[in-house]
Amino acid sequence: MNACCTPDGSADYAAVFDERFASRVARRYRRRGLARAERRIVEYASAAGVAGASVLEVGGGVGEIQLELLARGAASTVNLELSPGYETEAARLIAEAGVAERVTRRVGIDIARHPDVVEPADIVVLHRVVCCYPDVERLLAAVASRARCLVVFSYPTASWFTRLGVRISNFFIRRSGRSYQGFVHSPDAMLRSLRAHGFEPREQQRGIAWCVVAVAPVAAG
Structure with a gap:
């Protein structure tokens, strides 16, 4: 989803994360490559063995993480997105990389x-998806049911500063008449949910703004 918002009402979501927003994301990627948290996600996936792997990204936006994983040998990627606003820029990036098939x-x-x-x-x-969903346990349960070998996800640091920022953002979102809300879920609660579905942490890095975690099925460890 590429931003911290609830998915309720995809039309409202599309009004915010439109083609103009997607164009900015694509332009930044072309100029600067992946951001720090995105690079870490790619590193964790690569360390687990991305060559020949199938990749599913939930809320991948224009798909920059997928393009990097394909460049490292992933066999195929599937992107799920609620807003159609990303599709034009995603298609351009895919064509530039020559990986449409x-x-x-x-x-x-x-x-x-x-x-x-x-x-x-x-x-x-x-990436930047769990903070968009109110029922994070349901989201992670669904993701766990679709992952054979690895789940890599990011979430905002659960600091007082982050929580304050999200509250302020939510206030102005409500004032604008939109239904979006951001969430700072408990990291412990998210890991408990994944453990309940047979996954254990393999890698974890805490950044200033974002934490990145890789979890794998216990049998795969």
Whole structure:
């Protein structure tokens, strides 16, 4: 989803994360490459063995993480996105990379509500997505059911500063008449949810703004 917002009402979501927003994201990627947390996600996925792997990214935006994983040898990627606003820029990046036959993009699927409509993948990625969803346990349960080998996800640091920032942001979002809300979920609660579905942490890094965690099925450890 690429921003901290609830998915309730995809039309409202699309009004915020539109083609102009996607253009800024794509332009930044072309100029600067991946941001720090995104690089860490790619590193964790690569360390687990990305060569020949299938990748599912939930809320991948224009798909920059997927392009990097494909460049490192991933066999294919599937992107789930609620807003159609990313599709034009994503198509341009895919064409520039010459990987159109290895990328599938699907719009309008909420994996937490409809996990069975998505095929399982070796690696599942969620960057800046858990903070968008009110029922994070349901989201992570759905993701765990689709991941064969690894889940890599990021979440905002649960500091007082982050919580204050989210509250202020939510206030102004409500004032604007939109339904979006950001969340700072408990890291312990998220890990408990994944452990309940047979996953254990393998890698973890805490940054100033974002934490990145890689979890794998216990049997795969």
